[in-house]
Amino acid sequence: MVNQYANKGLIIIAATANSGYTAFPASFSNVIGVKAKDTFNIDAEGLRDKGVDFAAPSEHKIWFGGNDITLQKSNSYAAPYVTAMAGRLMMEQSWINNVWQIKKHLYQKFRGKCVQYIPDWIEKGWIAGKVLKSKEEVYFEVAAKEEADTVILYDKNEFNEYREKHIVYLGNEIAEQPDTQCFFWSRRNRKEQILCSRIKKENINIPVILLKSGKEQDQIWWLTELRKSFEAEGYNAYAISTEQESVLYDLEYIPFAVDENISNKIGDFLYWQTYYNQSDLIICGIQEKESIGVEADIFVRIENGKKQTGIQIYCDKIKKAQMCFGTLGEQQIKEVYDCLLTILTEDEDGE
Incomplete structure (x- = not known):
């Protein structure tokens, strides 16, 4: 709804929540988010952490x-x-x-650089010259090039052709x-957003589930289906992928840790991010061979056989469950989810 009207020219300016947590619509890219302060200025920290532009x-x-x-x-x-x-x-x-x-x-006006950290503004998108790998549906309507407000490009030499449209660049x-x-x-x-992050106050104190698979697996589909299952039970799951295309599915993209910085x-x-999103x-x-530099509480290995x-699911390096599926669908994902939820709630009961 916000993207629909913003792409038609409606200017939306919204106050963020007084609680200090991420709040919508103020945190959307297509909205100018505002918080209170003594003087008018850029809120660089607010933009980086929760999408708020100005104080x-x-x-x-x-x-x-x-x-x-x-x-x-x-x-307000x-x-x-x-x-x-x-307006002025x-x-x-x-x-x-x-x-x-x-x-x-x-x-x-304040000699600042306006950077959008999340491409959440797309209402109608056109994908240039490439078939997406995941069978999951993207979060926006796929449209013809002429109708699209945003083009998804893989070649940076094409930027000048689309100066009148928003651009999401997924090239190497x-x-x-x-x-x-x-x-x-x-x-x-x-x-840039990651490198500018403030030092954390303490260790991450929510469960981290790590799924490791080969290129044959549809990682984006796994993540979106598991997130849906957790949401259906009232849990706010922060879902991360190391695949750039994940941003088209409303997932969080994190580059795997090849760069030490x-x-x-x-x-x-x-x-x-998980603090402000109350995850x-x-x-x-x-x-395989990727890392994001964060230790997992639960490790899920997904292996492709011939048929x-x-x-395999591990918790504290102890194997908790093993499953084999001939086909993969929503029912099989639900079985994996049920196992994960059992392990997580067992830990809570143990506390």
């Missing part, structure tokens, strides 16, 4: 009924300040007509953000 004054003084009234410090009272700033900008520069342009110009080459008036995402955005910061990044557990999918798929 603004909220304790406004108004004359009402013969009395001077000072409003309390509240995110800060949002109108940014709304006025955006659009009035002075009439060519500005979308959220990205407003964000970009307000960031430049490193690419600089093009100078356009639309949203842009590449894996470099996520790496990235490896050293992934724990910090996950701590703050109950982490589910992470990796392929069957073998599943």
